Amino acid sequence: MPSRRSMLGKLAATAGVGVAGCATGSPPGLPLDANPHPVPSRQYAQHDVLRRDTDGNVLQARHRRLLLLDLKASxxxxxxxxxxxxxxxVERAFDWAPDGLFHALAWGSKYFADNDALxxxxxxxxxxxxxxxxxxxxRFDALLVLESDVPSHLPAAESALFGARNELNGEPVDHTLADVFVRRDRRTGFLGEGLPAEHVDVEGLEADAPMFSGFFSGREGSQATEDAIAIPDGPLAGGxxxxxxxxxxDLPTWFDFDEADRVHKMFSSEFSPEDVAELTTDVPFADEVREHAREHGSVGHHEKVARVRRDGKPLLLRRDFNTVDGGVTGVHFLSYQRILDHFRRTRxxxxxxxxxxDHPNITDRENNGIxxxxxxxxxxxxxxxxxxxxxxPLTVT
Structure with missing residues (x-):
């Protein structure tokens, strides 16, 4: 008896449509097949399936792996x-869910430049x-993003995609990326309550902190929506x-500051630790950064970056995360935005x-946020x- 998957695949190919929720395009000559796990057309779309905290903020996947790739095939x-x-x-093997696997294949400036498409x-x-x-x-040809709450899913998916195993979560591995790409770099990390303290021992970092800074940075109102960052039209519409x-x-230096100073540096002089503890889905923004500079001789990180909001809305959807790659505490800052100029303006x-x-105490580094x-x-x-x-994209038609 034919399997459910093979029957759905034949129906999809005959009808010329995909299973509800699945992407419906494919490279030229590749028949459409049905996917037992619905996946969105937007590779960055996660909000509808992510967990949320008690305030309603989405909680991103806790473990991350980024593979920087170059082509070895034209x-x-x-x-x-x-x-x-x-x-x-990969999509057959895992649900599009935090306890499954999120993944996205992005293409770098090197790829577009080499193919006269930049x-x-x-x-x-x-x-x-x-x-x-x-x-x-x-400059890279491509970037593969892997994200999951289950840490073992990430190395398993990488191994399957690059030919080191013949099955993935019970599904056979028939094709790999190894014939097309070579891995140039791997970046790993984590995000979420308790994970930073599991990786470093720094006095001042609380056991339940979600980020090395000690603060939660994923509040709904401080993130662009998935709709807002979508390219509206053209050949890459929806991307x-x-x-x-x-x-x-530098965590030791950061935690040498007392809690009030850390709050002032991260947010602004208007905030106290008690104010931060009461934040829910957004961080209020007074747009008085120059006044604070003149009055206090220092400014906060949040009040600076919030100045580039458009109609009160942030321009970036941040998927940044903590890392200890190379034995160095840090952040892999991955951000999505409709146009790259939105990132540049924010930075x-x-x-x-x-x-x-506005004040002699403010330099390129000192008293200037974080x-x-x-x-x-x-x-x-x-x-x-x-x-x-x-x-x-844009080179095979």
Missing amino acids: PSQRAAETVERALRG GRVPIEHPTVLTRTDDEELQ TTAHLSHISF KSMNGWYLRD LNVISTTKRANFVVPPREKRAF
């Missing part, structure tokens, strides 16, 4: 089919955005752009250069196509 229909079939194998996408090669950090400007940075975080506002003339304890070491830019165009 764009072609065959290569596109290989990529698509390999990723569909001018047709809303990104460019990364540029230096600070005056004090030694930033390595990186978005991504920026990836690595930021080192430039965070730099606070415009505040140095800049005296963080340093950006790497940057790279990507496009995240809609799922139906995730295999060699």
Whole structure:
């Protein structure tokens, strides 16, 4: 008797539509197959299935793995089919859910430049955005994002995708990415209550802290919505752009400050620890950063970046997370935004250069939010196509 999967696949191919909730496109020549686990067209779409805290804020997946990739095969229909079939194998193996696996294949500035398509996408090669950090400007062909609450799902998926195992969560592995990509780098990390303290022993870091900073940063009102970051039209409609940075975080220096000072540096001089404890789905923003600079000789991180909100709405959807890669405490800052300029504007506002003339105590690092304890070491830019165009976007037709 035919399996449910094979029957659904035949129906989908005959009707020319996908199972409800599934992406309905495919590389040229690759028949549409049914997926037992519905997946959204937007590769970054998670909010409808994520857990939420008692205030209603989404709780992102707790474990992350980023694979930076370069091509070893030229764009072609065959290569596109290989990529698509390999990723569909992951989708057969896991639910699109926190206890399953979220994944996204993004394409970097190197790929678009090498194929004369950089001018047709809303990104460019990364540029230096600070005056004090030694930033390595990186160019990759692609980025594979893997996220799950179950830490073992991440190495299992990577092993399956690159040919080191023949089954994944009970499903056979028939195609891999190893024929198309070579892995240049792997970045790992975690996000969520209790995880930072499991990885480092720093006096002042509370056992239940979700981030190395000690603060929760994923409040609903401080994040752009998935709708807001979607490219509205054109060949990549429904996709978005991504920026990836690595930021080192000097935790001993950070926790040398008392709690009130840490609050002032992270938020603003208007906040107290008691105020932060009462925050729910947003962080109030007075838009008085220059007044605070003149009065207090210092400003907070949040009040600087909030200045670039549009109609009160943030421009970035942050999927950043803690890391101890290379034995260095830090953050892999992954952000999604409709156009890359939204990230640049946010980072430039965070730099606070415009505040140095307001008080002599404010420098490029000192009394300027959290800049005296963080340093950006790497940057790279990507496009995240809609799922139906995730295999060699704009080059295979």
